[in-house]
Amino acid sequence: MSETVITVEGHFDHHHPAERGTVLVSVGFQGPDREPVVARTTSLHGRIAEEAERMRTDGAVTWWSADRLRVWSERPWNKDGKQLPLVHHAAVASEVKFADLARLAAWVESTAALEGVTITGIRWALTEVTKERLSADAQHRAVQDAVTRASAYAQSLGLTTVRPLAIADPGMLGDESRPQSAAPAAPMARAAAAAKESGGLDLKPEDVTISARVHARFAAS
Known part of the structure; x- marks a missing residue:
């Protein structure tokens, strides 16, 4: 087959x-x-x-x-x-x-x-320690997400076995895939400032985002 x-x-x-x-x-x-x-x-x-x-x-x-x-x-x-x-x-x-x-x-x-x-x-x-830890975990989870997506496609086609062929950073598989944002990345979060009842300044930074993206190719049968 x-x-x-x-x-x-x-x-x-x-x-x-x-x-x-x-x-x-x-x-x-x-x-x-x-x-x-x-x-x-x-x-x-x-x-x-x-x-x-x-x-x-x-x-x-x-x-x-x-x-x-x-x-x-x-x-x-x-x-x-x-x-x-x-x-x-x-x-x-x-x-x-x-x-x-x-x-x-x-x-x-x-x-x-x-x-x-x-x-x-x-x-x-973030601190460098936190950023490195979250980056590694995000990359791991991005790979897991790729496996889950490929398995879902395979099941939709009536296929049961999924075998990895290649995994790479976005745009590096040599096809026409459109490159996404580099990973991991830590964008600068914005700050929202609001006046507290006491009259002081209440700075509320948005969360810092660590993103990971991977492109993967699988063979399904």
């Missing part, structure tokens, strides 16, 4: 609460005189850097980094098409990665209230 070739995609997604949060913060001022603008920016950045280092020392923060100070000038135009006096700008972007998400929420709330500070976003993530 001839065999029927069945090609399927197996997939599995893990959804896990965020364990780390990296705050993206920008410090900057603008004004007609360059020196005061630069001085205010460097002073406030120094304050934030000191806080980040202090939190790193006590374990709430795992690491932090800062870009170089950027200074530039421009001559804006008013609504009548007249060029206005020179305006000077200075800015520094930093990242602060928190292991303590409660401290993250408190720090974001207090820091965002400072003049010259903009919280540009938060990247949520």
